[in-house]
Amino acid sequence: MKDFLIAPSILSADFARLGEDVEKVLAAGADVVHFDVMDNHYVPNLTFGPMICKALRDYGITAPIDVHLMVSPVDDLIEQFADAGASMISFHPEASQHVDRSLQLIIDKGCQPGLVFNPATSLSHLDYVMDKLHHILLMSVNPGFGGQSFIPNTLDKLREVKQRIEESGRNIRLEVDGGVKVDNIAAIADAGADMFVAGSAIFNQPDYATVIQQMRNELAS
Numbered sequence: 001m002k003d004f005l006i007a008p009s010i011l012s013a014d015f016a017r018l019g020e021d022v023e024k025v026l027a028a029g030a031d032v033v034h035f036d037v038m039d040n041h042y043v044p045n046l047t048f049g050p051m052i053c054k055a056l057r058d059y060g061i062t063a064p065i066d067v068h069l070m071v072s073p074v075d076d077l078i079e080q081f082a083d084a085g086a087s088m089i090s091f092h093p094e095a096s097q098h099v100d101r102s103l104q105l106i107i108d109k110g111c112q113p114g115l116v117f118n119p120a121t122s123l124s125h126l127d128y129v130m131d132k133l134h135h136i137l138l139m140s141v142n143p144g145f146g147g148q149s150f151i152p153n154t155l156d157k158l159r160e161v162k163q164r165i166e167e168s169g170r171n172i173r174l175e176v177d178g179g180v181k182v183d184n185i186a187a188i189a190d191a192g193a194d195m196f197v198a199g200s201a202i203f204n205q206p207d208y209a210t211v212i213q214q215m216r217n218e219l220a221s
């Protein structure tokens with residue numbers, strides 16, 4: 001049984017005091033810092049680049065940084081985020097010209113590679129790359145914005161991916177991103193997820209420790 005990881009998305013953090021806010025959420029019990037990188041091309045929003053990753057490393061953040069690239073093309077930003085201190089890097093297969101080569105680039109740069117699946121993206125992209133994957137990220141909203149509602153049929157997709165991971169015999173993390181809340185995280189875990197991205201559910205709360213503990217209580221129930 002994998003340990004559950006809670007990964008707040010800084011998309012909903014206070015960007016005027018980002019270093020302090022990230023420090024606060026980690027002190028409140030978060031495990032990983034999730035970066036939602038958007039280019040206003042692959043998705044209809046523009047967020048931030050590798051300099052924010054470097055700035056947080058220079059500020060003293062040592063926790064794993066999980067970079068979710070909602071960009072196209074991906075390879076240049078893979079290199080730049082790896083050089084800036086990323087730990088995990090994932091991208092959408094539709095956004096890369098050569099998925100295997102992009103995954104290998106993440107590995108060659110010393111980071112942990114993942115593939116991201118939008119709600120309507122077929123799992124067939126997993127067919128020839130399971131041996132390269134550290135994590136699989138399922139989007140439970142359509143990418144581009146925080147604060148959206150969880151798409152319920154993601155639970156069936158999670159079960160399908162969980163089964164493929166088990167059949168592969170590989171120790172691959174199953175991550176979910178979008179609309180994760182205290183009141184649905186247990187069902188998401190029951191469907192097979194072991195890593196949870198939450199932006200608004202955490203950063204919109206006055207006390208991060210309380211909401212993270214509530215999530216952990218739900219996961220333990």
Ligand code: DX5
Pocket residue numbers: 009011012036070141142143144145146147148177178179180197198199200201
């Ligand atoms: C969508 C983003 C969001 C974000 C989480 O592109 O990837 O899913 O991480 O947002 P919340 O937790 O506010 O739904």
Ligand code: ZN
Pocket residue numbers: 009034035036068177197
């Ligand atoms: Zn994300």
